[in-house]
Amino acid sequence: MQQILLIATGGTIACRETAQGLAPVLDGAALLQELPALRAWCTVSVCDLLRLDSTDLTAGDRMQIARTVWENRARYDGFVIAHGTDTLSYTAALLHHVLREIDKPVILTGSMLPMGAPGSDAPRNLLDACRTAVSGRAGVFAVLHGKVIEGCRVIKRHSSEMDAFLSAGTPPAAAINPDGTLTWQAPPQPPGTPSLVQQIDPHVLLVKLIPDLAPSFFQALHGYPHVIIETFGAGGVPARLEDAVRGLIRSGTRVYITSQCTEGGADLHKYEVGRRAEKMGAVSLGLRTTEDALAAVMCGEL
Incomplete structure (x- = not known):
């Protein structure tokens, strides 16, 4: 019989109503x-x-979650992480990058309603996560509402609906059938040599571009290690902000460009405004989700 480690971290799945609102109390x-x-x-x-x-x-x-998986990797066939849904996509992306070439299933799940609440999705999601953890498919995945999503592609799209998550850019890696079996759409990743990223740099700032953002805003960021700018459409820096962003780059800040669109990503070669941004030293994040980009930068991959 396969051995699974359930790593409980709190979240809605573990909540009960308190005088101050829902709070995670279940172990x-x-x-x-x-x-x-x-x-x-x-x-x-x-x-x-x-x-x-x-x-x-x-x-x-x-990182504590990642180290717990890594240190127990030889003892268990798979891992299930019970997690709150609000930042589950950020944890999934970081684990995807930190647990490099992981050779065991590492499955994150959570719920939109607490375990035990009427109509809760918690039992189904936790059961499906365990089913995925014993499937033998190595890698980091999120399992929610019958979908298995690669860790680097998880997006929370809704704050209250049961079907709150989607897979960015591609269909889910697998679907969980009514009988509990899994139908995989994505092929397994070729095996590699597992390793744990020991140190990350969390000093990454995300800036959402708005039409009337003042150029002076960027002066406060000079020297900050990493700044990701969520730009419009395929990406680019407005002409009135170019000098400010160029000054930020010259201060030693690494500047990355992503898109505010949920699909399509950034393409700095499409428009002149994008090519100008690339010429000044901004780095395109392409098709990466914001969460995946943050994790990759933290791990020194970009």
Whole structure:
């Protein structure tokens, strides 16, 4: 029987109503009590790592999750991470980059309603995550609402609907059928040599470009290590901001360009305004999601 490690971190899936609103109070054992069927096809151990609203998770917390997976990798066949949905996409992307060439399934899941609440999606999502964890498909994935999404492609599109997540740029890697089997759409990644990124640089700032942003804004960022600018359409820097962004780059800041569009990405070769941005030293992030770009920059890949 396959051995799975459930890493509990809090989130809505672990919430109960308190005088101050929903707060994560359930531990991993309490979550598993709602899934007696699991005992028939896998053995699940619990690591109560954190008990936080995912809004409160830091890069240090995410690295703690990554290290927990890495340090237990030889003991378990797969990992399930119970996580809040608000920043699940950020954690999935960072784990994708930090757990390089991971040779075990690492599955993140959460829910839009707490475990035990009427109509909650928590039992289904947690059960589906465990099913995916015993599938043998190595890599980092998110499992939500019957979809298996690659860690670097997860986007939360809705703040309250049950079907809140999508796979950016490509269809989900797999669908979970009503009988619990998985239909994989994406081929498995070729095996590599697993490694753990030991250190990351969380000093990455995301700036959303708006039509009337003052050029003086960029002066406050001079010397900051990394700045990602979410630009319009295929990407580019407005002419009235070019001197300001050029000055930012000359100060030693690495500037990246992404698109505010959820599909299509940045293409700095398409328009003159994009080519001017590239000429001044801005780096296109192409088809990467914002979460994936942040993670790649933090890991020193860009």
